[in-house]
Amino acid sequence: MSALILDKRQLAPEITLLEVEAPRIQKRWRAGQFIIIRPLPHSERIPLTIVDSSAERGSITMVIQAVGKTTREAVALEPGESICDLVGPLGEPAEICTGERVLCMAGGVGVAELLPVARAYKEAGNTVVALCGARSDAYRILDRELRECADELHWATDDGSYGFHGNVVQLLLSLAGPGSFAEGHVIGPIPMMKAAAEATRGWGLKLHASLNPIMIDGTGMCGGCRVTVGGQVRFACVDGPCFDAHEVDFDEMTRRNRAYRDMELEALKHDCRLGLH
Amino acid sequence: MPASPPKYKPNPKAPRQPLPLLDPERRRRTADEVALGYTAEQAQMEAQRCLQCQKPVCVEACPLHIDIKRFILRIAEGDFQGAHDVISEQSPFPGVCGRVCQHELFCESACVVGKKWDPVAIGSLERFAADHARLRMKELAGSYPKPTGRKVALVGSGPASLIAAYDLVRLNYRVTVFEALHKLGGVMAYGIPNFRLPREILEEEIARLQNMGVEFVPDFIVGKTATLEDLFEEGYEAIFIGTGAGLPYLMGIPGENLIGVYTANEFLTRVNLMEAFKFPESPTPVRVGRHTVVVGGGNSAMDAARWAVRLGSEVTILYRRGRAELKARLEEIEHAEEEGVRFEFLAAPVALYGDDNGCVREMECIRMELGEPDESGRRAPVPVPGSEFRIPADTVVAAIGQAPNPTLQKSTPQLVTKRGKIVINDWGETSIPNVFAGGDVVRGGSTVILAMKDGRTAARAIHEALSGARESREEVQA
Numbered sequence: 001m002s003a004l005i006l007d008k009r010q011l012a013p014e015i016t017l018l019e020v021e022a023p024r025i026q027k028r029w030r031a032g033q034f035i036i037i038r039p040l041p042h043s044e045r046i047p048l049t050i051v052d053s054s055a056e057r058g059s060i061t062m063v064i065q066a067v068g069k070t071t072r073e074a075v076a077l078e079p080g081e082s083i084c085d086l087v088g089p090l091g092e093p094a095e096i097c098t099g100e101r102v103l104c105m106a107g108g109v110g111v112a113e114l115l116p117v118a119r120a121y122k123e124a125g126n127t128v129v130a131l132c133g134a135r136s137d138a139y140r141i142l143d144r145e146l147r148e149c150a151d152e153l154h155w156a157t158d159d160g161s162y163g164f165h166g167n168v169v170q171l172l173l174s175l176a177g178p179g180s181f182a183e184g185h186v187i188g189p190i191p192m193m194k195a196a197a198e199a200t201r202g203w204g205l206k207l208h209a210s211l212n213p214i215m216i217d218g219t220g221m222c223g224g225c226r227v228t229v230g231g232q233v234r235f236a237c238v239d240g241p242c243f244d245a246h247e248v249d250f251d252e253m254t255r256r257n258r259a260y261r262d263m264e265l266e267a268l269k270h271d272c273r274l275g276l277h
Numbered sequence: 278m279p280a281s282p283p284k285y286k287p288n289p290k291a292p293r294q295p296l297p298l299l300d301p302e303r304r305r306r307t308a309d310e311v312a313l314g315y316t317a318e319q320a321q322m323e324a325q326r327c328l329q330c331q332k333p334v335c336v337e338a339c340p341l342h343i344d345i346k347r348f349i350l351r352i353a354e355g356d357f358q359g360a361h362d363v364i365s366e367q368s369p370f371p372g373v374c375g376r377v378c379q380h381e382l383f384c385e386s387a388c389v390v391g392k393k394w395d396p397v398a399i400g401s402l403e404r405f406a407a408d409h410a411r412l413r414m415k416e417l418a419g420s421y422p423k424p425t426g427r428k429v430a431l432v433g434s435g436p437a438s439l440i441a442a443y444d445l446v447r448l449n450y451r452v453t454v455f456e457a458l459h460k461l462g463g464v465m466a467y468g469i470p471n472f473r474l475p476r477e478i479l480e481e482e483i484a485r486l487q488n489m490g491v492e493f494v495p496d497f498i499v500g501k502t503a504t505l506e507d508l509f510e511e512g513y514e515a516i517f518i519g520t521g522a523g524l525p526y527l528m529g530i531p532g533e534n535l536i537g538v539y540t541a542n543e544f545l546t547r548v549n550l551m552e553a554f555k556f557p558e559s560p561t562p563v564r565v566g567r568h569t570v571v572v573g574g575g576n577s578a579m580d581a582a583r584w585a586v587r588l589g590s591e592v593t594i595l596y597r598r599g600r601a602e603l604k605a606r607l608e609e610i611e612h613a614e615e616e617g618v619r620f621e622f623l624a625a626p627v628a629l630y631g632d633d634n635g636c637v638r639e640m641e642c643i644r645m646e647l648g649e650p651d652e653s654g655r656r657a658p659v660p661v662p663g664s665e666f667r668i669p670a671d672t673v674v675a676a677i678g679q680a681p682n683p684t685l686q687k688s689t690p691q692l693v694t695k696r697g698k699i700v701i702n703d704w705g706e707t708s709i710p711n712v713f714a715g716g717d718v719v720r721g722g723s724t725v726i727l728a729m730k731d732g733r734t735a736a737r738a739i740h741e742a743l744s745g746a747r748e749s750r751e752e753v754q755a
């Protein structure tokens with residue numbers, strides 16, 4: 001169904017929040033689930049995490065980093081316009097434990113995707129320690145919202161302009177070690193999730209990673225989103241997107257996500273030639 | 278009413294009219310439809326081969342019981358519009374069925390002319406009637422009364438649901454079709470290629486249902502966006518599940534996750550649904566290298582192979598049995614051969630090898646021989662030890678079958694299934710009262726026409742259940 005855009009906010013350079021009308025999804029979604037959108041009638045289908053929702057407005061919120069053609073099309077839409085197709089909620093909800101000290105880790109636009117998971121952990125009576133990474137102070141997003149649900153919030157910036165100087169995995173190693181956490185959730189760029197998994201191996205920590213492979217239908221029909229977890233092939237859109245971070249074959253996923261890189265650049269260039277950007 | 282004798286002299290001995298085809302060299306470079314359809318003269322000549330049998334066994338053999346004898350008579354007499362009207366009594370999809378129905382297994386296999394000569398080309402005549410009526414379809418738009426009856430939900434927009442929608446809306450039910458994807462038609466939209474079924478044909482035949490008052494809701498996954506219980510709460514009194522068999526099997530061999538290795542569903546969805554054949558005008562890409570190897574022997578395998586040809590690749594179909602065992606429509610196998618697809622029979626994939634970037638480069642295969650018949654009665658292929666060989670492959674498509682998509686079943690654990698397939702009784706009802714099912718979700722991979730047969734059976738059962746006719750029938754039986 002198409003979805004009316006109710007609100008749009010620029011959270012940071014290249015990172016935009018869109019609130020859209022989606023009353024059915026608002027009623028049913030759980031933290032960790034996502035939607036698939038096609039911004040315009042001829043767009044690609046792309047997956048985006050559900051970040052928030054509002055029962056009064058019958059709406060859901062997503063936060064989009066404009067990296068390529070389709071994400072740019074999405075953030076170019078204005079309130080009052082509609083997203084051509086929006087379907088969900090997709091995937092399985094994140095596994096939420098109770099009464100533990102939990103680690104919530106994210107980088108980049110992943111910080112937005114982390115928010116609902118952190119909230120769910122908090123609501124289930126956990127002590128939530130959130131570690132978030134950004135390129136610099138200007139790229140930090142949703143600080144206030146995270147503070148409201150995290151017992152502790154620490155930031156790392158690549159240039160040291162705010163909080164810890166370094167990446168979020170270095171921040172983790174500076175604050176914690178084996179036994180610090182029982183459970184955790186990590187979400188962000190693949191190299192960061194891989195590093196987090198490596199760093200915490202042997203910590204006795206059950207770490208869930210929210211994976212972001214290339215998807216098409218998002219309904220389990222094509223197998224394009226397949227990832228290897230513990231030696232088994234899984235479809236991230238229906239079996240995931242959250243899996244045991246210590247079991248994921250991140251190297252394979254890195255390669256598979258690069259499969260269309262040349263072609264994506266070509267698609268962008270094609271638009272530039274037509275003067276669309 | 279006594280059947281009026283034909284106004285022409287049947288001539289079954291005349292050679293069956295060949296369906297004009299696009300030249301194979303042209304086909305290799307376009308997505309245009311391969312079969313061009315009969316001219317009016319050809320259609321009339323072919324129609325006059327029909328004997329107008331006293332007992333038209335063809336009608337019995339068509340799962341939709343289209344009145345073949347009568348529509349052929351109309352064509353023979355030159356009343357093409359009338360032919361379309363006759364078909365419409367049973368089916369609003371002659372353009373689709375005339376193109377993709379496996380008529381050699383149904384109506385044409387029964388046709389008595391076929392006992393001595395080639396059977397009447399019923400499928401091509403059906404298609405002719407449809408194409409002739411296309412222009413008039415637009416006039417029909419809006420001339421239907423709005424349905425006012427009870428609400429019925431159909432899940433999935435494949436052929437099973439579409440024919441059920443047609444039958445139910447004609448009985449004045451308010452029908453809503455929920456579809457997970459953004460386009461309607463099921464496999465006919467995402468799987469079957471444009472060059473076999475141009476999208477305008479599919480869209481126009483679906484638009485006819487829309488004009489009749491059927492409501493279509495795309496981007497709606499029953500089991501995710503709403504559950505069956507939600508739909509009942511919203512006033513739907515019966516639900517039909519026609520969610521198809523969309524879960525692709527994987528080969529389960531080393532290297533399957535290399536870049537360039539696709540399931541047929543992914544490959545065909547990229548090319549058909551997302552129109553990757555137009556990339557970069559369309560935004561979704563597909564990787565087709567110099568050597569494509571398609572594994573399998575059904576319709577999906579032919580379709581993927583023929584798309585790969587059109588996208589500039591040399592294509593090999595690897596099939597573990599022989600040519601006689603191929604399961605695709607005969608016509609498609611012949612067309613694939615004409616277009617230069619190479620067949621490697623009695624061989625199966627063992628492993629895939631890639632380069633440093635993780636892109637597939639080579640396939641290791643093993644020879645097979647046919648052993649003892651298995652439970653399906655077909656001789657089971659067995660590997661020949663030591664017969665491994667390698668072929669270049671920079672695109673691989675696994676077209677080895679599908680299982681029912683489990684999403685709805687997962688959200689409805691009380692729905693009884695057997696090996697993933699929804700279990701139904703004789704009138705199409707599942708283990709949940711007033712929930713019916715049919716098509717591939719019940720049969721596993723099947724055909725358009727059998728899915729339609731199931732949709733029709735379920736529509737009748739829904740009508741009986743909601744109108745109380747079933748109770749009275751059961752009382753009579755009791």
Ligand SMILES: Cc1cc2nc3c(=O)[nH]c(=O)nc-3n(C[C@H](O)[C@H](O)[C@H](O)COP(=O)(O)OP(=O)(O)OC[C@H]3O[C@@H](n4cnc5c(N)ncnc54)[C@H](O)[C@@H]3O)c2cc1C
Pocket residue numbers: 034044046047048049050062063064065066067068069070071072109113211212213214215241257258261264265
């Ligand atoms: C379950 C899931 C949830 C997601 N949630 C969000 C979200 O909340 N916010 C958000 O901004 N993004 C999210 N993503 C990533 C988002 O889907 C991609 O950024 C988007 O598909 C890129 O499309 P594009 O056409 O704009 O860029 P493209 O031109 O297709 O790609 C641009 C660059 O992004 C990379 N890329 C392509 N696809 C992905 C992908 N799926 N994940 C990561 N990188 C990719 C490519 O390598 C390429 O270099 C999510 C992905 C998944 C699978």
Ligand SMILES: Cc1cc2nc3c(=O)[nH]c(=O)nc-3n(C[C@H](O)[C@H](O)[C@H](O)COP(=O)(O)OP(=O)(O)OC[C@H]3O[C@@H](n4cnc5c(N)ncnc54)[C@H](O)[C@@H]3O)c2cc1C
Pocket residue numbers: 377378379432433434435436437438455456457458462463464465468469497498499500519520521522523545576577578580606682684685715716717718722723724725726728
């Ligand atoms: C590539 C290919 C080529 C084929 N060629 C031929 C041919 O030439 N001739 C022939 O007779 N047969 C052919 N077949 C087989 C034929 O297409 C199928 O048997 C037929 O389409 C099955 O119809 P269906 O209505 O059961 O389901 P489908 O056509 O599979 O449609 C099911 C629909 O339900 C949707 N859906 C699934 N789950 C949900 C949900 N939870 N909520 C909402 N919607 C949902 C799906 O997205 C899909 O659109 C082919 C099959 C393939 C794969």
Ligand code: SF4
Pocket residue numbers: 338339340341342343345374375378379380383384385399400403726
């Ligand atoms: S629907 Fe199929 S079986 Fe029936 S008449 Fe048409 S081609 Fe023959």
Ligand code: SF4
Pocket residue numbers: 326327328329330333334335336345346349387388389390397399
């Ligand atoms: S069986 Fe063949 S000859 Fe007889 S009515 Fe049908 S199409 Fe005509």
Ligand code: FES
Pocket residue numbers: 214215216217218219220221222223224225226235236237238
């Ligand atoms: S995106 Fe197609 S199966 Fe997951």
